[in-house]
Amino acid sequence: xxxxxxxxxxxxxxxxxxxxxxxxxxxxxxxxxxxxxxxxxxxxxxxxxxxxxxxxxxxxxxxxxxxxxxxxxxxxxxxxxxxxxxxxxxxxxxxxxxxxxxxxxxxxxxxxxxxxxxxxxxxxxxxxxxxxxxxxxxxxxxxxxxxxxxxxxxxxxxxxxxxxxxxxxxxxxxxxxxxxxxxxxxxxxxxxxxxxxxxxxxxxxxxxxxxxxxxxxxxxxxxxxxxxxxxxxxxxxxxxxxxxxxxxxxxxxxxxxxxxxxxxxxxxxxxxxxxxxxxxxxxxxxxxxxxxxxxxxxxxxxxxxxxxxxxxxxxxxxxxxxxxxxxxxx
Numbered sequence: 001x002x003x004x005x006x007x008x009x010x011x012x013x014x015x016x017x018x019x020x021x022x023x024x025x026x027x028x029x030x031x032x033x034x035x036x037x038x039x040x041x042x043x044x045x046x047x048x049x050x051x052x053x054x055x056x057x058x059x060x061x062x063x064x065x066x067x068x069x070x071x072x073x074x075x076x077x078x079x080x081x082x083x084x085x086x087x088x089x090x091x092x093x094x095x096x097x098x099x100x101x102x103x104x105x106x107x108x109x110x111x112x113x114x115x116x117x118x119x120x121x122x123x124x125x126x127x128x129x130x131x132x133x134x135x136x137x138x139x140x141x142x143x144x145x146x147x148x149x150x151x152x153x154x155x156x157x158x159x160x161x162x163x164x165x166x167x168x169x170x171x172x173x174x175x176x177x178x179x180x181x182x183x184x185x186x187x188x189x190x191x192x193x194x195x196x197x198x199x200x201x202x203x204x205x206x207x208x209x210x211x212x213x214x215x216x217x218x219x220x221x222x223x224x225x226x227x228x229x230x231x232x233x234x235x236x237x238x239x240x241x242x243x244x245x246x247x248x249x250x251x252x253x254x255x256x257x258x259x260x261x262x263x264x265x266x267x268x269x270x271x272x273x274x275x276x277x278x279x280x281x282x283x284x285x286x287x288x289x290x291x292x293x294x295x296x297x298x299x300x301x302x303x304x305x306x307x308x309x310x311x312x313x314x315x316x317x318x319x320x321x322x323x324x325x326x327x328x329x330x
Contacts, residue, residue: 002043004111005102011039015101016131019110061091062301063117065105065124069096071218071245072273073290080291081118084298090115097121101128112137116305118297120144122186138304140297144187145313152304153313154297158188161286161318162195162240165268168284168320169238170203173329174266176236178211180225180246186217192242192270211236215246222246226253235265237329244269244276244285251279251325262327272321281324289316 008018013036021028021036022045028036039045064081066074078094085092093114097105100123109117109124109132119129120142133139133150142154169177179196182189200207210232215221222241229235230253241247247269254261261267261281269276272287293316303310 002040002045003107004045005107006043007036007039007045010043011035014127015106015110016125016127019131059113059115060089061093061114063105063108063114064092064094065097065108065117065119065121066094067097067121067123069094072275073243073245073271076274076290077120077294080294081298084295084302088302090302097124100124109139116140116301118142118294118301122183138301140301142293142297147312150304151312152300152310154293154300154316155314156188156288156293156316157318158191158288159195159198161270161288162192162242163199164195164318164320165192165240165270165286166196166199167202169240169266169268169326170199170205172238172266172326174236174238175203175205175329176208176211176238177205178213178229178236178239179207180213180215180222180239180241180250182215182217182242182246184214189217189242196240208236210234211239215241215249217243217245219245219249222249223253224249226250227257230254230257230259235259238266238268238326241267241269244271244273244283247283247285247325248275248279251283262325266326266329268326276321277323284323284326285321287319287321289318292316 004018005015008015011018013032017028018036021033062085082092095105097103106128108114116138118140126146129139129146130148133148135150138150140152140154145153166177181193213225213228215225241250247267251261251267259265269283269285272285276283276285300310
């Protein structure tokens with residue numbers, strides 16, 4: 001059975017362009033539209049593909065699209081959205097965006113196999129989201145800013161979170177503070193890093209390149225970044241890990257290296273995953289409202305499906321959670 005990906009390939013255009021053309025969008029030139037329609041005819045796409053099904057009827061299903069289905073942050077998010085979908089007698093399909101524009105998740109969006117979607121996946125481009133969303137196909141985009149018809153943004157105040165974490169360390173007497181980052185193309189990481197820099201600059205402190213390492217928002221990444229810092233021989237007095245997963249990995253590396261947290265180095269994270277309060281020492285962190293943000297996204301999606309008017313931007317607040325992984329530096 002031909003898919004929109006096959007049509008786009010045969011026509012020599014992007015997936016989003018093929019979607020625009022097949023839906024009759026005026027953004028696509030007449031020449032390009034004819035190329036796409038001819039490819040669809042050759043592949044018998046209209047007969048066997050999903051185009052004939054575009055929003056003529058409800059599927060009573062929504063999609064949750066994540067970069068990765070594993071990890072404690074995602075499990076809390078899935079639970080919150082599932083609670084909302086169940087209350088509306090809808091089914092929830094959670095799928096990974098691994099593969100980017102070639103992923104099944106992108107086909108779900110562009111071919112509109114569900115009634116709407118919630119997306120937390122930095123590797124699905126703005127162009128694809130803008131092509132897929134519309135008045136009859138709402139998409140809630142989490143932790144990212146993007147404008148367009150049918151697109152609603154739900155974000156957490158990551159910049160303030162990064163600032164609060166770093167400012168807390170400074171107030172505890174730390175003046176050499178490392179930053180272990182997430183992926184460079186992550187909106188979340190960018191905001192948290194901006195907050196870190198703002199607090200450092202306000203305090204007249206200098207960021208050092210050797211203490212800015214990437215951990216890719218995963219536990220093993222935090223572990224390896226910390227190992228690399230240990231190999232350099234000179235440690236800061238504190239580290240701000242841009243998420244808790246990396247902080248957990250980093251604390252394991254310190255334990256193996258014979259470095260005591262917080263006696264010899266202080267550590268702060270971001271997210272407040274469930275594990276944060278159970279590791280030793282319990283992790284000081286910035287709590288973002290994971291369940292609440294997922295629940296809000298779900299409720300906004302159903303409001304849009306019911307034809308109600310909602311804002312296109314929502315920002316949720318963060319909270320500093322003090323535990324035992326930070327001590328006063330003299």
